Amino acid sequence: MATEVRHRIAAIYADGWSRIVATMIRFTGGDWDLAEECAQDAFTRALRKWPESGVPDQPLAWLTTAARNRAIDRMRRASNEATKLQEVAAMDPEPPPYRTDSDIPDERLELMFTCCHPSLNLDAQVALTLRSLTGMSTGEIARAFLVSERAMGQRIFRAKQKVAHAGIPFRVPPAHLLPDRLPAVLHVLYLLFNEGYGDPGKARLCQEAIRLARVLTRLMPDEPEAAGVLALMLLHDARRRSRVDAAGDLVPLDEQDRTLWDQEQIAEGATICERALRRGRAGPFQLQAAIAACHATAPLAERTDWAQIAGLYAELARVAPSPIVELNRAVAVGMADGPEAALPLVDAIAGAGRLDGYHLLHATRADVLRRSGRTREAAVHYRRALDLAPTEAERRFLRNRLDSLHQERLE
Template identity: 80%
Template sequence: MTDPLMKDRIAGIYADGWSRIVATMIRFTGGDWDLAEECAQDAFAQALQRWPESGVPDQPLAWLTTTARNRAIDRMRRASTETAKLRKAAALDLEPPPYPSDGEIPDERLELMFTCCHPSLGLDAQVALTLRSLAGMSTAEIARAFLVPERTMGQRLFRAKQKVAHAGIPFRVPPAHLLPDRLPAVLHVLYLLFNEGYGDVGKARLCREAIRLARVVTELMPDEPEAQGMLALMLLHDARRAARTNASGDVVTLAEQDRSLWDRERIAEGAAICERALRRRRAGPFQLQAAIAACHATAEAAGRTDWPQIVGLYTHLVRIAPSPIVDLNRAVAVGMADGPGAALALVEEIAGSGRLDGYHLLHATRADLLRRLGRTGEAADAYRAALGLAPTDAERRFLRDRLRGH
């Protein structure tokens, strides 16, 4: 049985290295996405078998990439019915030497991201394919992020990979004049990547990777305020990371967080980036969300949270980027500005539409409003509904506590 500490270490290497290995393998296999992912998975499976006995290599990414590449060579040699692959396999008679160090493995993650976000794919397919290949998220995790069944997401991913292969989409960052066409998908991808890490303490590396890539995008596209807005939003949220859970790993609500744990430098950086973006007077969804986060982050200095301003920002956001989740967040702000009764009417309308039936935060929000209104029996039912849908242990513990104390 593998030592839990060894499993944790390999999991950390997986989180940091999956996207680099997959990107390298996609280029190596000539764009065979499925083969690239299968060989990367096989390399990690071999690591789980061998490293507990032999120890983690000095250059784990080089070991994994070489193992994945050798597996790919073997697979291509066996593909006897495919002439093109046979020719490629023949050219690989002499296996290349292993990489001398992790640092010399090319970092092709940005190429991978822009390949996934090609405009010939639908936006949902672009985002889903990038989350699978760049973040190593499972089909089930991506389906949950999109609020769709796992089978639906599996079909969507299959079609996206087939289209990339058949259309001959190049594996590279496109020239500058084509970048704006891909920006919306790239931003969605990065923010979903960030959220996947933000919602689970064990996946914090995904947040760091999303922020790193967001900085690269803002450097590539310095005149795009939405890219700046997304980076600002990530920084403002990430600044509160240390206060989001307690020593036991339980969720701490924003109102109850120890603000001395907030990262003031990160807040200042995020707020400044948001302000610069908004001065361009092309406010988009990420800029507005960053402005809302800045209101929360700077509330301590003002002595209070300006809930009417937050409601106004959400109202603007609903107009330019309508979604049921934005409606729900606006309802929460209304509840703080105008009381739980006003908010509950909005939440009941969202619930009645059926748009967020499988979203645990809809039921948790409804439960909180009912609790504040003294309707304890209904609140308990809503907490139970939220508990049955909550995706992480920390959230389930939080909801159980609320249910016991409602």
């Protein structure tokens, strides 16, 4: 019984966390920290009480009321001003549900647009929204941004402080302001998708991100980047079943069983991408979708067109420059022109020092060195990648690569 209740609470957390936090942000006058703390406290109380009393008929209402009561208690104890106490006393006995008369047809998407306020920089918008509305931990968000957990915690703290000090309202933006917030919302959706894509136990996040992207493309049909992010998710998700083998080990793209790929989903993603690109406003998500389409639509009997992929990465580097894009371009160049062509590109990225803590930089460098016949140097970088790899599946993959190098040297 207790186990069933805990599973039920976990499901409610996944579906209801964002709504409860949003309600509490409004209730506390924009105090994000207090809103999150009170929401977490409500779920903690549920874990303690519900196994004995049973799940209430309206669990979200119970949780919201518990969070509200906790907030009132904190506000009363923290406030020394009589006016503040009067405001608290005058509050309605029941918290209002989070609903607004907006043009956005989905509540969760509405909350994302509400959180992504343009007075914050893009990274701050994305990090704050992920932290507050998706339940992702600071550590998980830090990994997505390739920074330390401490640095991400400080970034989120500064964003909350700016919201509080500037008096930024927690309000659903009108339709004409949605395009200003769209880039941040697209990044939130894609990082949410990636969180689920990297962990089979979180696959529901991928499906939720795809669902929200579909809603977004209907809401904003003239925004090609919205279509681009949907196409990118569909093309990646179509390969999900082939990414790991029966033992749970990662399978490289060139070794995946393409008969397991969802061809219908690939066709849909490729079509959406092509239509978006025809608008002549190619953005980073459209270009990434085009790259994914090159991988996914190549006929079984033909070699992947790595030269085309390298060209797309070069354009992506022009539109949205980043060391990750440059690293991926180096991989494509290495596949198209050989490892010797890729090695100076990878060395230049490593020399800049921006990705030293990124396991895939070291794994890529190791692979290029291995293909160049420099197995001893490759082993050094495989070990470095192994130390940094965030998941057990990736660590097993790198251990297998090291074992293969050892066997090659013995032979």
